[in-house]
Amino acid sequence: MTAGYQIVVLGSVVPDPLQTLEPVATPQGPALKNEAMLPAVLDPWAAHALFEAANLAAKVPGSKVTLVSLGPKAKLQQVMMAVAQKVPLELVALDGPAGGFTDAHEVAVRLAAAVKALPGLDRGRLLLFGGWESASRGAGVTLQLVGERLEIHDQFQGVDQIAVQAGGALEILERVEGGKHQVSVVAGPPAVLGWATGSLPEPKNNPQIGMANMRQVMPALQRAPAAPVGTAGVEFLSVAVPKAQRETRIVKDASPDEIARELVEWISQD
Amino acid sequence: MEPQVSPEAPQRQTMAVDVACVGFGPAAAGFLTTLARRLAATDLPALESAATPGAPLQVVCYERADDLGFGVSGVVTRGRGLRAAFPGLDPAQIPMAAPVREEKVLYLLDPVGASRRSATLRAADAALRALRAVLPVEAHALELPWTPAFLHKRDGFVFSMGQLMQWMGAQVMSTGAVQIWPGTPVAEALFEGSGVAGVRLLDQGVDRRGRPEGAYLPGLDVRAALTVVADGPVGAIGRQLDEVLGMPAGHARRDWAVGMKLVVDLPEDTPLRPGTVLHTFGFPEPEIFGFLYVHPDRVASVGIFVPSWFESPARTTYRYLQHYVQHPYLWRWLEGARLRSWGAKSILESGRRAEPLLAGDGFARIGEGSGSTNVLTSSGVDEAFTSGVLLGEAVIALAEGRRPFTRENLLASYAARRRASWIEAEGRVAERARDGFQRGVVSGLVGMALAGLTRGKLALGEEPPHPAEKLGSLEAFYEGKIPAEEIERIRRACAAQGVPLHDALMDRAGWPPIALDGKLLVTHQDALLVGGKVQAPPGYADHVTFARPELCRACRARACVEICSAEALRPGEDGVPTFDREKCVHCGACCWSCSQRLDGTDRVNLQLRAGTGGLHSAEN
């Protein structure tokens, strides 16, 4: 590998995890109450994908990481202020809704077109990264759909590890049932990798990286083309927060012995 | 303290910019808005960078909180500076903003009978109750028939500061001319001689005590020709400058208040209209002020201020806030409301008397930490924003004239603009307005009226002492309500349980238990999690520590634990409070409340530094 990888990461913004989510009906379909006001973060799985991409790019000289993101421009700008300090990247922004209720197929059409339009795109070097799911739609399908549209037929989901082998083949670990990984070796790019959590810690904020990234990120945001996506042929019959409130019995003054007995009895019941 | 690192550990890096701004609040927003517009102007000659020759002026702003607009609070403001900077400002463009429609000032009687009221107040209360047929007394509240003009916010706005800051941040960043980085606390200013040469960012990848761990990344040194200190009332850099450089003669940071608020969804049938503004005093304690602002879409901000002249060491803002919202005058609108957001912050209430050195070689101060807040009109945001605009204009003038950011040049450009501004003129009127509160609530209110009506010529009372000296004793505060020996028993019982005193004391003083409804009346921890969404990223040191543990052990008041807005400080087993970084909302109340002064200086034993995390709500 002399020229390095072109790693394209697909990922958008989701509400910051502790926010209270409540659905509301809008003329455009279901949405979140106060969606514009909810603090946002880069989708956690996409973030793992981005950090893995940066890690891989740092190991393979000549590699480049491009983040392709479809979301409301203002939210993307806000989230980039946190993300762009973490890893070196180029941003391609598409200005459209990032809510979970938009249809994955419509989003995939936009994203695939944006990837195809990347200057100097070379399939022989392309690794398409993203989260295996998202914290918004949570369907785990957009990345595959984009991969199909780009005719990439080596796809992996629930990836926790990638390793470059001698000769350029890539060993990939995917999560499968029972807490195990399926190990595959793909001859090389192009490939689609939907990341689970991987094992890298979140990179520290590095203002130098931020300074360098922002010279490209701000113009990219300003250039972001409108990418309206909706709910196409989906008819939502109902959208609701499941009732999850339980009547909690709080046991305060029992001894460890008493508690242990009660718990063991509970565990043993069928 | 330089951490011990192994030879292969990453070295501290350095970066050079032209202007480094510390904190993104209203002041920085005013500064960056002004500067960014000039930098982005295509019809004017470019302002050239000295740090990166050939490039335009390099301007960065570092914000401690995890995002812009986290951790600031809702306001009603006349918005004079905002209107000037954004002519044609349309509140509909900013979520939660509304023009002020109706203002009332209310004196709240105590329907519970548990507050500590002076004989004067008790007599006044009795008279009000007796005359309620002829006075505008309703639901245990007297609506003041007349309020002085200086208190009015007519033609102003009700804002969520979080949303306003996000809006302004987006405006500034979209110019592409400046960078604002949230989640990036500044650890210290880099001094060179008596001037400032930039800032050092916080170390990352360290344990609670600041010792490097696996992913250690020493904080970057950001060299800057100009460091703009805009880090608010308890900002680490502002306080560091005050310590190193001293305050101007006669100036000191003395008065403060901690404000805590709830943002609520009002019931669907609420009669309250957007733009309604209520100011209250008299309940839950006479010293505690309160407010209710109504935003569009049935949303309201409701909260209280616990001021420095409230002498009780068991000054719990949260418990008092729970009683406040249940006052009959408010509860008729708030019953059935649901908590959306919660937050707390402290306010530097010394106004112009706390004005530090506004500028020196390589630095300038703006905003609340620069003494801009007007304590007579209870206005701070507009003043802070305007102080930033003034510095922005000054910096542009200096950069255009290719003059360096020396003390002399900054005084001639920025400080001179400030002296000539309405902030200064009005700040002087307000300077002594609150001194009366040192004697009591009634003389405080009379003093404010005097100062306001005589344009500052007359005032009551005297300059407040250091906050540590103002703190009373529990025995004195509860005299006549709880015998001293019982206070001692409560003290021992709470120590054994490892809990603060305030709940036990307030229960004993007659405050009814809070009937938690899971909607608006929730536990303090729920307010943090469900309301404030408080969190903190791992890998940073504790930002609250104690310089000399023995002083904590000897301290009887431990007001830091009592007032902690987030239960982050708790009684520690060895007498030194424990600190839970993941709960802290960085309000600074602990720092103001520490009663252990170090060696007779203005410094206190509780050390508050810049830290990450805190509130994750942008609605406050």
Added chain:
Amino acid sequence: MEDVLLLAPVELDGALPKGALEALSAARVLAAGGPVQVALLGASVGPAVQALAGLGVAKVLVAEDPALADGRYASDAAAATALAKASGAAVVVAPASSRTSRVAAGVAERIGGRIDTHVAQVSADGGAAVARWYYKQRIEAKLRRKERPWVLLVDPGVAPAARAEGGAAPPVERVAVSIPPPRTEVTGLRAPASGEQTIRPEARLLFVAGAGWTKKQADGKPHPERAEGLIRGFLRASGASLGSSKSLVDQAGEGQKVFAFMSHLNQVGQTGATPRHPKGLATCCHGEEPHVVGWRFIRERRAVNLDPACGWARGKADVLYVADAFAVMERMNALLEAKKGG
């Protein structure tokens, strides 16, 4: 009435996969009286075909090829596409698994259809409709789609498993599949390096350890070794599956002492797994919302925590024991060992 296809890759031994019979029931609901075909793919599908006897299946379509032994996108997508096309079905239902999840969206794209995943409920009132989760199990929506074909990945528990009611084995039709030359080779399965298998999907109990296990204890010191001993002892004695809060597994990345047998695979919650077990016991974990969303499919929930105001107390658990988990676990382990011994 819809033409519905149940699509299922078989197990390595050729058996019907877990969840296939539940998915078949779901397919029947959606068919609303229409025909249900089944498509099987694998290296050898004989046992699965036999298992379908008496289940009222209209036809079984089969794609058999050694290249289909392991789940691999290129070969699975080619086979599943050929099967779906051959069936002509309007709705394609598959039981959710790592293998079907890898490939289902690609198949939907290839057959010009649409896809929904994490389907928790199906119905046919007024046309085929499904309920699925959004925002990581925090919002549930019921929806219909105009477009066909419609591919659905159904979660476990979507419907009771179909039961054989007698009748002839369904007719079997082999579908020719052109599998592209592989660029990917599946080399096998790998268990986490820790050696001990702590994730047990079949377990009756989920045991969640939170970051409190590594924090300072009453004596002012952390006791990670003791904590590790207690947790491992409990897992051995109870057969529980091990879950973790994010903050505990994150400590590994922060260079702190962390349990060797735990990895991000154990993480439950917003950015982790959403396991299914009848019971769950949380220890030294605050029970904050982002974690508890991962408990959506844990029916009975109990927690042990020193903080009576922790999240579990606020309607997230059935029982909260305010106690020191070290002490409780020590006694629980002793009781469980005694039970085993007796």
